[in-house]
Amino acid sequence: MLFLDEPTTGLDAQSRRETWELIRELKQQGTTVLLTTHYLEEAEQLADRLAIMHAGRIATSGRVADVVAERPSRMSFELPRDHFLGDVPPLAPLGVSSYEETGGTVRLETTDLQRTATALLVWARDRGVELRGLDARSATLEEAFMEIAKGLDSEEAR
Template identity: 45%
Template sequence: MNTAKHQPPEIRPAGTSRPTDVITARGLRRVYGRGKDAFEAVGGIDLQVSEGEVFALLGTNGAGKTSTLDMLEGLVAPSAGSVEVFGLDPLRHRGEVRPQIGIMLQSGGLPAELTVLETLEMWRGTCTAPTTTDSVLERVGLADRANVRVGSLSGGEQRRVDMACALLGQPRLLFLDEPTTGLDPESRRRTWGLLAELKSTGVTMVLTTHYLDEAEALADRIVIMHKGAVARAGTLREIVDGHPARIVFDHPGLPLPQLRDAQVDARARVTVTTHDLQGHLSEVLEWAREHGLRLGGLEARAASLESVFLDIADDTDAADGSSDIPETTDELIGARR
């Protein structure tokens, strides 16, 4: 079997792409339906993913994240705007782009009756220039489970089979949809290590995850989508800088201290929203000492990706909990093969 490393086609010059851009999207828009029943899932966003970086695409409910991924992966055409992957249209130039991409679905839907080895050999046959199944099994920690039927694996082990399938083609660009869902903490950390190893070899990754600590740990840049638009974008520090910290404690039943340049929400739990965490925390502690109080449930929380994300999700105009309009299962499985 041919295990030679895949030689990618030459990247064509394109008007909107820089040489280091693996993905460029301009004015990307996705509309479902027509007329008065039309629904705009993605409302004209711009994205760039540079070579060798881990790019986290996060989103609140109904944000348009899934629709965006479908367009980036070349599964559907944008309603407007453009997408380039390696300088090419991923839908029109599918034959040139697809061999360079690995996709780990949120749910792989692999045949339960096949063994892990049989599954990977089957998947290997669809790849242009695959690596060996043995090397991939070793990488994802399933070498000792090769002869076990997929249906008999734990949920976490099945996710590792999904990862193995995505790596078989030696991709230059890897789409990872919830890669650690169902994994125990040890397996999750091992997956993080594998992704860091792949990054060190120059593999570019687009990561979606509900684990915000995962995005914090792995991503070079982060985009948070909300209601079809990009709500925040940048490095972790760029996203959290300027976002307020919080001091929280149980209400002691006394008049609270006056804290200049801070917002105080006084309920059963007092929440102080501040851009000067150290200064205002010192004032609160001094006030408590003067009154002989021990503040129950005291917490001081610096700005984090979670606090930014939750503030975006708590927007009063947020979507009503519906998720992106999905393709059918058959359409997704067929398109991603």
């Protein structure tokens, strides 16, 4: 078992990546690595399981994918000038939890990114609509962390 406390603090990008590769090699050889870090990208890259602590307590734990999956994914795209948000398929049945349109750009949050993206892409294909600037992505560990911390801070303020 190897304990590492903030192993890449102060390292340049190349050295950080080399350290990550060394840690991955150690894990492949069967070494259990307990790593503390403030770099969420580092945790996302290296952790099989993680625990997020806040105010000395574990606020959440689990596989990185599971912690991130609890947060909404995002999609954004530009509608052509001759189309409106009301032209797209109904959003709620697609897992969309919130949306906004500003200047022709549509931004969605969804609990089911694959279903939402598939339905919108099929709609666009069938109508010959180009969704410029299409971007679809899952939440990041940083977003999950910020949401968890924000929620806990507001609980403590009560």
